[in-house]
């Protein structure tokens with residue numbers, strides 16, 4: 001049965017017998033676990049938004065000939081990618097956290113073009129298999145978790161050089177029906193809330209790493225999978241009575257480690273097997289999509305800016321010039337992230353397979369901004385919030401007949417503002433900058449889709465210093481015979497900017 005809305009999605013996760021460990025114990029039913037449920041609520045919003053705002057959160061798919069959730073849509077033009085960004089910002093505004101569904105969306109889109117090009121070279125059948133899989137999940141409206149990052153062991157060694165071969169996911173066995181994989185994927189966003197896990201390699205591979213070159217789809221409840229839930233700062237507040245101390249009691253992100261122990265992937269769900277020379281293409285296309293997907297953080301930024309403005313109002317300093325200026329600064333940083341991300345989507349081009357790929361330079365600049373600006377926005381929010389954001393008594397103290405009246409008397413802000421309003425906004429600022437959702441707003445911004453250095457490497461590769469030096473020398477009248485000639489040596493990036501190149505070669 002297709003899933004039609006958030007509530008049906010939540011029900012679809014029940015009774016799956018996933019092997020999920022949290023605090024050293026098996027979780028009976030993740031859907032009903034108070035610490036896990038907020039992350040499920042966040043994914044449920046990705047279903048409801050498709051009904052509430054279909055123009056940005058759903059699309060007509062020419063693959064299945066039906067209207068589908070945008071998270072499962074293969075981008076057919078640049079507008080599709082721009083709309084992904086709009087949907088991501090809106091969902092960030094609605095949840096204030098990571099809503100977990102973009103890794104799968106970006107993985108499907110990067111696999112779509114990569115499998116086409118593998119088939120072209122090796123006469124394999126990955127692309128048609130993938131299309132069948134996409135049609136099926138579009139019909140059922142499933143959640144896809146994208147599992148790329150291996151646990152990696154010694155970072156200076158390749159997969160096959162590690163002391164323990166299982167530090168990268170690899171094929172251990174084959175039979176005529178498919179392959180078996182072993183290994184572990186770290187930091188997996190929303191994996192327990194997914195219906196499928198799409199396993200992909202984490203880095204460029206060589207011939208000796210051939211067994212690590214595997215891409216396939218696995219049902220999240222397949223045999224041989226163990227999940228170990230990741231802790232988030234202040235996460236047990238979700239298990240306490242009341243909703244005040246949680247800050248954002250309804251929504252959170254989710255990361256877990258996935259351990260595969262000879263997990264089976266049938267032939268029809270294998271989309272790359274041994275073609276190690278295509279691992280780099282897949283990873284680069286995936287990170288290119290995903291690095292501009294991080295405009296999701298501008299939705300969270302909108303919430304935090306609103307929280308900072310609210311607390312300044314409750315404290316009676318809303319009209320102070322430095323407060324106004326700090327809110328302008330926060331907005332400027334937030335919109336700078338959005339500007340680069342959405343520009344990357346606008347500059348998309350058609351791949352050989354027919355889907356659209358966004359611009360790599362701008363995607364990397366977007367993600368690099370994301371590794372920095374949310375930290376500065378958070379610093380400014382804490383500045384405006386005042387020290388109470390970290391010294392406030394608990395909800396129980398506010399509700400206690402002994403301490404409640406004292407706190408009511410001494411924690412007053414501006415006349416006419418209830419203490420509870422003040423506390424709620426401060427807890428939200430704490431939640432986003434130090435608590436549960438700082439995972440999504442800060443550290444995920446740092447490392448998700450690659451740590452900062454990964455973006456600097458990509459920017460350096462494409463910055464065309466030689467070309468820029470020639471531009472400068474020509475205008476400075478420094479004679480150089482080939483200056484004119486070299487000025488025409490655009491990269492793909494400049495060709496796209498100047499409209500000289502619209503399609504992949």
Ligand SMILES: Cc1cc2nc3c(=O)[nH]c(=O)nc-3n(C[C@H](O)[C@H](O)[C@H](O)COP(=O)(O)OP(=O)(O)OC[C@H]3O[C@@H](n4cnc5c(N)ncnc54)[C@H](O)[C@@H]3O)c2cc1C
Nearest residue numbers: 103146147148149155187188189444447448449450451453
């Ligand atoms: C909240 C969150 C959610 C995530 N969600 C997902 C997900 O859904 N799916 C997924 O596949 N991944 C996910 N990731 C993983 C993310 O892509 C990785 O965290 C990121 O690639 C960095 O890898 P790492 O965490 O292993 O850090 P490390 O690789 O240990 O990096 C730590 C530092 O070491 C440096 N470093 C690493 N290797 C080298 C080297 N060889 N030479 C020099 N310096 C090096 C890095 O630049 C960095 O500064 C998520 C991460 C986070 C934090």
Ligand code: SF4
Nearest residue numbers: 098099100102293296
């Ligand atoms: S970090 Fe942002 S882009 Fe990545 S899955 Fe979460 S919401 Fe989507």
